Amino acid sequence: MTASPPPYEQAFAALRSAxxxxxxxxxxxxxxxxxxxxxxxxxxxxDWHFTSVTxxxxxxxxxxxxxxxxxxxxxxxxxALVIGDPAWHRLVFVNGRFESSLSNFAELPxxxxxxxxxxxxxxxxxxxxxxxxxxxxxxxxxxxAFNTAFALDGVVIRVPRGEIVEAPVHIIHIADAxxxxxxxxxxxxxxxxxxxxxxxxESFCCAGPLSGGYLTNAVAEIEIGSGARVDHYKIQRExxxxxxxxxxxxxxxxxxxxxSFSYAAGAALSRTNIYxxxxxxxxxxRLNGLYLIDGAQHADHQTFVEHLAPSCASxxxxxxxxxxxxxxxxxxxxYVDPIAQKTDGKQTNHxxxxxxxxxxxxxxxxxxxxxxxxxxxxxxxxxxxxxxxxYMKSRGLGVDNARALLTYAFxxxxxxxxxxxxxxxxxxxxxxxxxxxTEQR
Amino acid sequence: MTMLExxxxxxxxGGKEILKGISLTVNAGEVHAIxxxxxxxKSTLAQxxxxxxxxxxxxxxxxxxxxDLLAMPAEERAQAGVFLAxxxxxxxxxxxxxxxxxxAYNEVRKANGxxxxxxxxxxxxxxxxxxxxxxxxxxxxxxxxAGFSGGEKKRNEILQMxxxxxxxxxxxxxxxxxxxxxxxVVAGGVNALRRPDNxxxxxxxxxxxxxxxxxxxxxxxxxxxxxxxxxxxxxxxLEAKGYDWVLEAA
Numbered sequence: 001m002t003a004s005p006p007p008y009e010q011a012f013a014a015l016r017s018a019x020x021x022x023x024x025x026x027x028x029x030x031x032x033x034x035x036x037x038x039x040x041x042x043x044x045x046x047d048w049h050f051t052s053v054t055x056x057x058x059x060x061x062x063x064x065x066x067x068x069x070x071x072x073x074x075x076x077x078x079x080a081l082v083i084g085d086p087a088w089h090r091l092v093f094v095n096g097r098f099e100s101s102l103s104n105f106a107e108l109p110x111x112x113x114x115x116x117x118x119x120x121x122x123x124x125x126x127x128x129x130x131x132x133x134x135x136x137x138x139x140x141x142x143x144x145a146f147n148t149a150f151a152l153d154g155v156v157i158r159v160p161r162g163e164i165v166e167a168p169v170h171i172i173h174i175a176d177a178x179x180x181x182x183x184x185x186x187x188x189x190x191x192x193x194x195x196x197x198x199x200x201x202e203s204f205c206c207a208g209p210l211s212g213g214y215l216t217n218a219v220a221e222i223e224i225g226s227g228a229r230v231d232h233y234k235i236q237r238e239x240x241x242x243x244x245x246x247x248x249x250x251x252x253x254x255x256x257x258x259x260s261f262s263y264a265a266g267a268a269l270s271r272t273n274i275y276x277x278x279x280x281x282x283x284x285x286r287l288n289g290l291y292l293i294d295g296a297q298h299a300d301h302q303t304f305v306e307h308l309a310p311s312c313a314s315x316x317x318x319x320x321x322x323x324x325x326x327x328x329x330x331x332x333x334x335y336v337d338p339i340a341q342k343t344d345g346k347q348t349n350h351x352x353x354x355x356x357x358x359x360x361x362x363x364x365x366x367x368x369x370x371x372x373x374x375x376x377x378x379x380x381x382x383x384x385x386x387x388x389x390x391y392m393k394s395r396g397l398g399v400d401n402a403r404a405l406l407t408y409a410f411x412x413x414x415x416x417x418x419x420x421x422x423x424x425x426x427x428x429x430x431x432x433x434x435x436x437x438t439e440q441r
Numbered sequence: 442m443t444m445l446e447x448x449x450x451x452x453x454x455g456g457k458e459i460l461k462g463i464s465l466t467v468n469a470g471e472v473h474a475i476x477x478x479x480x481x482x483k484s485t486l487a488q489x490x491x492x493x494x495x496x497x498x499x500x501x502x503x504x505x506x507x508x509d510l511l512a513m514p515a516e517e518r519a520q521a522g523v524f525l526a527x528x529x530x531x532x533x534x535x536x537x538x539x540x541x542x543x544x545a546y547n548e549v550r551k552a553n554g555x556x557x558x559x560x561x562x563x564x565x566x567x568x569x570x571x572x573x574x575x576x577x578x579x580x581x582x583x584x585x586x587a588g589f590s591g592g593e594k595k596r597n598e599i600l601q602m603x604x605x606x607x608x609x610x611x612x613x614x615x616x617x618x619x620x621x622x623x624x625x626v627v628a629g630g631v632n633a634l635r636r637p638d639n640x641x642x643x644x645x646x647x648x649x650x651x652x653x654x655x656x657x658x659x660x661x662x663x664x665x666x667x668x669x670x671x672x673x674x675x676x677x678x679l680e681a682k683g684y685d686w687v688l689e690a691a
Contacts, residue, residue, distance in 0.1 A: 386494070391531035394491050395545035395601060396519035396552065405544070409535030409584075416535070 005036035007060050012149060014063065021125040031138055031148035038142045050329040050361040051271055051300040056243050061183025061215045064096035064152060071099050071176075073207060078102050078172060082203045083235060083426030088170040089114065091155055094207075095175055095214075096184035098153050105169065112165055113158040117187055120156035128156060131189055135221040135249040143245045143271075147185040147219040154187030159196040161225070168199040168231075168420060173216065175205075175239060180212030187219055194225035194253065200232050201423065204246075204266070206239040213268070214239070218246040222258070226280060229257040233423060238266035240297065247273040254280030254309070261418055262289035263427060264299045275304040278312040278340075285314045290414050290427075292434065293326040300329035307340035307370075316347040319414045321407060322358035329361045334375060336368040343373040351381045352410050384410075407435040442469045444506060444609055444640050445490075451500035452489055459485045461665035462501070467609070470637040474651055474676060475644045477662035478684050483644045484528055486662070487613040490642075491525035492518050505609070519545075520552035522608030522639075526598040526615050533585035538597070541585045542567065542604055549605055570603040574630045592623035599630040606634070610641045616650035628653030648680035661687050 012032050040057035041048040071094045079086045091114070092102035098116045105114055113124070120128050138145030155171050173186055192198050204216055216238060224230050230250075238244045244267040250258050262272050276285045291299040305314045320328040330349045351360040364377040384406050392402035411431045418424035445467040452460040459482045467473055477483050489496050490503065492515030503510040510518060533541065539560075546566075547557040558566065564581075571578055574596045586594050595615055602610055612631065616624055631641065631654050643654055651659075651673065659675040660667045661684070669675065669687045679687065 385531075388531045388533050390493055390515060391527065391533070392541075392545075393515035394519055394525050394527075395541070395605070396516055396549040397545060398516050398548065399514070401544065401548065402516075405536055405541075406533070409533055412535035 005039060006057065006146075008032075008035070008146075008149075011060070011063050015150065020121045021129065023129055024121065027133055028149050031133070031145045034138050035142060035145040035149055038140070038145060040142055047302065047331070050331075051269070051298065053269070053271075055269060056215060056245075062181050063150065064182050064184055065178065066097070071102060073099075073102060073174065073176070075102055075104075077207070078174070081174060081205050081207060082170070082172055083423055083430065084168075084170050084201055084203065084420075085422040088168045088201070090170045090172060091116070092172045092174065093153065093186060095179045095182060096152060096173070096186060107167075109163060109165065111160050112163055113156070114169060115156050117151065117154035117156055117189070127158065128189070131191055131221065131223065132187075135223065135251050136219050136247060141247070143217050144219050144247050147187060147217050147247075150183065150185040151187040151219070152185065154189070157188075157190045157198065157200070159192045159198045161193040162195045163193075164197040165199070168201050170201045170203065173202070173204045173218070174207050175210060175214055175216070175242065176207040177210060179206075179210060179214040181214065183215040183217065185217050185219075188221070190220070190222040190230065192222070192224050192228040192230050195227045196225065197229045198231070199420065200230065201235065201420070202233065203235045203237070204244060205235075205237045206242070206266070210239040210241065213241045213243065215243045216245070220246075220248040222248065222250045224250065224252045224256040224258055226253040227255045228253065229259075231259040231419065232261070233418070233420065234260075234262045234272065235423075235427075236262070236264045236266055236270060236272070238270070240266060240268055240295070242267045244270040246271070248275065250276035252276060252278050252280065252283040252285065255282040256280065257284045259286045259419075260288070262301060264289070264291040264301070265293065267299070268296065269298045271300040271302070273302045273304070275306075277306045277308055278314065279308050281309045281311050283309065283312040285312070287314070287316045287318075288414055288417050289318045290411055291318075291320040291328055292411065292431065293320075293328060294323040295326060296324070297326045298329075299326070300331075302331045302333070304333040304335070305345065307334070307336040307343045307345065310340055311342040312340065313344040314346070317414055317417065318349045319410065320351040320360060321354065321411060322351060322360060323354040325355070325357040327359050327361075331363045331365065332377065333365040334367070334377075336370050336373055336375065338369045340370050341372045343370060343375065345373070345375040347377040349379040350410075352407065353381065353383055354407065404436040408432050411435075443467075444469050446504040447501070448504070449501040450486075450489070450498065450503065452485060452496045452498045454485065454496050458499070459496070459665055460489070463662075463665070463667055465660065465667065467640050467642060469640055471658065472635070472641045472643060472654065472656045474656035474659045475642060475662055476646070476648070476659060476676065476679060479646065481662045482665045483662050484613050487525060487611045487642070487644050490611055491515060491523060516548070517552075519605070520549050524602050524605055524607030524610045526595075526602055526610065526612045528613040528615075528617065530586045530594040530598055532587045532589075534587040536585050537582055538585050539564070539567070539581040542581075542601065545601070546604055567604070570600055573603050573633055574600045575626050576600060591618040592620065595619055595623065595627055599627050603630060603634060608639045610634070610639070612641065612643045614644055614646060616645055616647060624650065625653060648676045651676045663688050
């Protein structure tokens with residue numbers, strides 16, 4: 001089924017007039033050619049074995065329309081839609097288009113550079129040229145090439161050496177009724193120079209009940225310099241008829257820290273790729289995540305930690321709660337290069353099945369070429385602990401109450417690792433409400 | 442007044458008969474000790490009274506305050522005042538003690554037509570109860586039993602008992618694995634809760650606990666049957682002579 005290239009040439013041709021620096025059309029053309037040559041992956045592709053993207057491949061998603069007039073949403077609407085603190089620096093995109101009236105990031109330190117991709121291409125094209133498409137080249141990756149060819153906007157962040165950005169930068173992607181049938185390709189480029197520190201929250205959500213479906217295909221490239229730390233939180237609560245593919249590619253310098261958290265509760269079909277290269281000695285990567293799905297939802301996470309230098313540590317804890325006829329996938333890849341001695345890696349994936357029809361495919365994949373390393377992985381798939389249920393019932397809790405509390409507790413163990421209070425408390429409240437009283441997402 | 446009446450109780454687990462005709466009457470105000478060698482069915486009896494789903498009752502009845510206890514789901518038994526202090530308390534990571542205790546307390550209150558307490562009122566109540574078992578208030582904010590030492594888990598059981606104030610408390614080998622200080626604290630908690638209108642069944646392998654919680658009756662369980670019953674002096678005799686003489690006599 002890969003024989004014919006994806007039918008996006010026409011849409012791509014229409015983009016040509018988009019403007020920007022001279023090198024940009026060439027970068028896009030190259031990505032478009034790559035996208036066409038690769039085609040959408042099939043389940044014969046090892047990386048996509050458990051996830052069929054046929055529902056994405058069989059449609060043609062339109063380019064996001066240029067907005068006419070300001071968004072109907074107010075800043076208060078945005079606050080109600082997302083989880084987080086309204087005081088955080090905020091960049092809001094509606095259907096892929098930047099909404100300056102809803103955004104507020106004026107309080108950032110003067111030398112911290114945060115702009116939209118469109119602005120950065122005008123203001124600092126050399127900087128963008130130096131970094132865009134370098135970590136996420138799209139080599140062998142259809143969706144990344146697709147994004148590079150079609151990314152209209154996004155966010156560019158540069159944190160200079162030694163700068164600590166106290167408040168998180170919250171990038172909010174909202175799909176509204178105008179998203180029907182649209183393909184949105186947001187791009188994020190982050191360069192955290194040595195000894196700097198930054199927290200990014202990327203929220204993907206929808207305003208109101210939507211119909212018609214849309215595709216979000218996001219790509220983030222994050223360069224973390226020596227001794228720098230970047231925390232990245234991805235909160236995926238797309239419309240349940242939407243498709244979401246997100247790739248986060250990270251490169252870490254010596255003694256750097258990358259903490260990632262991925263929350264996936266939305267979309268009919270979602271795939272999140274989180275790839276980090278530990279390229280300098282003493283780096284640390286922590287990748288945690290939680291997926292909560294129901295009905296016919298499908299949520300896939302693929303992580304890839306490349307230990308390319310000695311004495312790096314990686315920690316992964318992914319948990320999933322699957323109800324209805326949902327399907328979860330977790331594929332955790334770890335590569336340890338021959339020079340990466342003293343690697344300390346640990347990967348854990350626990351899935352809770354709440355229904356007989358839900359299913360999970362979990363696949364740890366360790367390739368270790370150094371001998372002095374400590375690498376472990378563990379995965380469990382199960383139902384609620386009968387002993388704990390009886391314990392709770394023996395204290396007077398009804399069976400529904402006991403089940404709800406245990407399910408919540410399963411999620412809470414990984415939510416607890418979120419260091420942003422507003423985000424952790426918000427997600428805990430959401431999970432609690434979901435499993436106890438009201439259905440929310 | 443008769444609180445609990447067990448009549449010719451037979452039970453199996455995984456097809457194997459464990460209880461082979463137990464009869465026992467517990468009146469309000471009494472403390473009964475159930476002793477016996479390992480594998481005699483002591484813990485099975487305790488768990489069946491609490492409603493553990495892992496056993497099948499194949500014969501006999503249990504009547505609690507005039508009701509058919511075996512027909513009640515575990516949570517209803519708890520709401521009606523039956524409490525089991527677990528031999529192996531279960532860890533529940535992600536649920537704080539404070540939340541769990543309050544939920545349990547309010548469920549029991551609600552079932553008995555009483556008003557629920559809000560978190561602030563409940564904390565006041567907890568403060569008094571914590572003193573009873575000499576526990577640090579900080580443990581309220583820890584996950585239920587998660588990472589607790591053996592002694593902490595047992596104290597946590599007695600704390601739950603103190604909060605829920607059951608009519609019939611069953612202590613399943615609460616003394617096993619406790620050092621003497623912890624044992625005193627646990628026994629002190631149990632004694633403080635003794636009242637003329639409640640009762641306790643203390644399941645133990647060792648006589649030592651009965652120095653601190655003095656029983657009115659001692660029963661020896663062996664091979665799924667009560668083979669001997671007596672007063673508190675029976676426990677001392679067992680301590681001195683072991684179980685063999687009882688078993689032989691039976």
